[in-house]
Amino acid sequence: MIPSSGSKRFKNPKNRQGKGAGKGPPGQTQEAPAPVYRTPIAGEGDSSDKSKEPVMKCRYHPGSLRNSNWSCCGQYGSKPGCKTAAEHVPEATTLGQLRARFQYVPTYEAPIQATAPHRRVAVAIDCEMGTSKDLEPEVIRLTLVDYFTSEVLIDSLVWPDIPMLHYNTRYSGVTRQQLNDARRNRQCIMGLDRAREMVWKYVDANTYVIGHSLSSDLSCMRWLHHTVVDSFVLEQDIWNAAVREVQWANREVLNAFEALKLEKEEMGEDTESMQKPKVKPLPKAELSLKDATMKRLGKTIQEGKAGHDSLEDALSARDLVHWHLCQSMKSQEDLLL
Known part of the structure; x- marks a missing residue:
């Protein structure tokens, strides 16, 4: 890769910064422009042989993966690139572009803070996600319900800010x-910023946000929130404890067997016929929302062929957390009796 310089062969970096580049409030530190790279011209920098063909060092696919195949050439995902270049040319991306795409926003920095009439003590959230052309998850449906009343606060499609792959x-x-x-009829939320603003109408920094695998929902919303209850984590903690218990019991059985075998060997007895004892299998990891809801609540969800329903999932996460809360309170009462 060859960075740009003062040579006339290189493009002016200012042309890559877009409108308003270099402008800002007085006294504000300006960001340096991103470096610009280009593919060298064949024979450039080599005065000994101008007709020499450039060595193609870069092989790449200009398309994207779709169902394990490249859209540009149809080859399987592990196949080498179908295009070549003399050098690798990275896309020039400014810090401002990266911030606009990936900046996570804490709740307390929300431009619209939750007001007293609307703020909820606890809410449950679920997002349905598509995949953008840069292969990042993007929220396309958002559901928010009140934890205590199950009132549906938000249940809307979200029009993504960037082009989508699928x-x-x-x-x-x-x-x-x-x-x-939905966009044509103006019945969807337009963009990620607006989606966060609608959530923050009901949520402030002290609101409990509940969900299943909540990190996925917060990530696609580019949202940082510290007061959370994740039903996946609750289920995972119980499963991990059960796994450790079985592993400990199996270790005890195997240690006893090895001790008995060693004792017999020291006494000169035959140990070839001794068979290792059977150990308990590890408990099944029923950590998905569908499995956990069936196991804890006896309720079937996600059975339709039309995909998941974020309203159903948000309410199920809420019910699952409520089940864990009731079990915890019951255990504390048993300790007091």
């Missing part, structure tokens, strides 16, 4: 046509 319809339940219709 909508994961098999799991999200959201189709391209549904989003296009």
